[in-house]
Amino acid sequence: MEKFHNTLEWLNILREKLRRDRGELVIIYGRRRVGKTELVRQFLREVGGVYLYIDYCEPAELLRLLSKDVREQSGEFVEFGSWDSFLEWLSTQRVVVLDEFQRLQQVSPAAITRLQRLWDDRLKSEKILLILVGSSIGMLRKVAMGGTAPLYGRATSQFKLEPFRYxxxxxxxxxxxxxxxxxxxxxxxxxxxxxxxxxxxxxxxxxxxxxxxxxxxxxxxxxxxxxxxxxxxxxxxxxxxxxxxxxxxxxxxxxxxxxxxxxxxxxxxxxxxxxxxxxxxxxxxxxxxxxxxxxxxxxxxxxxxxxxxxxxxxxxxxxxxxxxxxxxxxxxxxxxxxFEEVVRELLIRYNGRNLNGFQLDFDEVGSWWDRVGNEIDICARGKERVLIGEVKWGRDEVGTDLLDSLHRKSEILPWKGKKDLLLVSAAGFTKECRREAESEKVLHLDLSDIGRLFDALAGTTK
The missing domain is CATH 1.10.10.10 (Winged helix-like DNA-binding domain superfamily/Winged helix DNA-binding domain)
Structure with missing residues (x-):
């Protein structure tokens, strides 16, 4: 299973699937509202294909609605009187999206079984891209992702669409x-x-x-x-x-x-x-x-x-x-x-790169705490060194007391290797704090630095 946040990243994967000379059955799932339908429609606007929405209704009514959708999108006159006729039409298509596919489990479970047989007998060898989209994760597991599901093992790819990161x-x-x-x-x-x-x-x-x-x-x-x-x-x-x-x-x-x-x-x-x-x-x-x-x-x-x-x-x-x-x-x-999460995301995105003169190389990025109430906002562990940091989201510049506090916390951290220090303040630093941080080679970032670094990731300059 792959996870995607970025639209372009997601579309590139689907374009690659479309170039394959065999059947591709792709499952895209994620919580409601994360943008699954809009992204699929964006893909269809680019490459063509048919988008079909599975609604909760009687099987005969659903087949009537699917017939209507096919006619409106392709101009092809069809009238699906059974699931067999629908699946026969499906086998002639290049790209088809079935949105809220998991609802078929309640509307007509037999349709899923028939699709499984058709995939095994024909479609997996045909040049078709069949995209199944679902937002009810529990039901989707019963239909396609769980070990006893009718379509289990048939999907060539499963994508979890995630909300945007910062x-x-x-x-x-x-x-x-x-x-x-x-x-x-x-x-x-x-x-x-x-x-x-x-x-x-x-x-x-x-x-x-x-x-x-x-x-x-x-x-x-x-x-x-x-x-x-x-x-x-x-x-x-x-x-x-x-x-x-x-x-x-x-x-x-x-x-x-x-x-x-x-x-x-x-x-x-x-x-x-x-x-x-x-x-x-x-x-x-x-x-x-x-x-x-x-x-x-x-x-x-x-x-x-x-x-x-x-x-x-x-x-x-x-x-x-x-x-x-x-x-x-x-x-x-x-x-x-x-703000702490935003800083951790920035470190993850710059991992393996240079950030304001510091070469980042971590295996794990998060926080640290112990049983007696000590906490460190940022803790990024590499093989031989660790970066620890304090993050302040306030309206006033921070002074040397924050740096002193970080030094004290570094002493109780259970790490015997090299310790690098990080200070992040949304409102910036006093002159004395900045001077001391530079003297001690402490990585220090304010909100303008954060914005500039994220802009660089996006390939923009502001």
Missing amino acids: TEARGMFEGSSERERIGIYGVFGGTPYYLQFVEAELGLLGSVEKNVLRKGSPLLDEPLVLLRTELKEVTRYNSILAAIAEGKRTLKEISDASGIHINKLMYYIENLRDLMDLIELRKPVLGKEKMGRYNFKDNFFRFWYRFVLPNRSLLERGETEKVLSRVEAELDSYLGPV
Whole structure:
């Protein structure tokens, strides 16, 4: 399975598949709203082909709708009276996309079995690119990806389409400052559908008020809608996600906060992690997995469970301004961990390259913490050296006290090799701190450096 964030990267893979002289059955899946349908349509606009959407309806009605779609897109007169006639038509095509394919499991399981037989008998040897797109990951596993699924082993490629990383998301807001871009990413995340609700003329907080907090706004209930489409016992999942948003990171902390017994908790955690792709377990670099902490993978969900769910009563009463004031008051604190993630992403993207005179070569990039409360924001481990760093998302320049703190933390880090130091401050550094960092050969970056380095990755200069 391959993961893709970048549209061009994704399209290049499909172009390569199209050049093959054999049948290619490609499965593309990912959470709702990540842009699967739009990317497939972009590919079809380039190469041609037929796009078919599988809806929930009776088999006869679905066949009628598929016939209509084929006629409208290709001009070919068809009238599918059975799945056999549909599959016979399919066998004559070069490129076909079946969107929300997993729904066939509920509409007509026999159609999937027939497709499997057709693929085995004919299509795998024909020059056809068949793309199956799905957003219900659990159902897709039953149909094509699980060991007992009818189409298991037939796919020539499986792609998981991921939300944008900061690298891609920032490119959508070229007129914004780096601080504004990080704020947008921290609130709306990397899902293209959510990012479209950022309105430049309103700014970040105005966009939040209009499109997230107001009654009837498009994103007010979005996380609940997503959970309800995939899961049962939504109240339990809500409790778990709310606990993580409050800073409860370990299983015991989440269990205590949610009221779900720890022996039952892993079932729900695994669904949120493996099925929904909303959370992940992070372990400390140079540490053990049993010290792992659960974190949100999606910034919009983190924001929603931090600010929307706890204030739902106020929002239902129309007291949007009061909730917005709370968001504004806590926004910088909320964005601190987001900025740390952005810095870690920058280090990963520059791994193996030179960054401001430092040659980066890491096997692992993350954070470090221990059992007694010591934490280091950045910990990047190589074979012979480690880079450790502190990251500050504030409005004031940082002084030498931050460098002194980092020196103290470096002494307790369980690493016997070379230790390099990194300071990152969104607001920059005092002259004394900058002078001391340069004297000690400490890598130090401010927000303008961060923007310049990301611009260089994108091949732009600003």
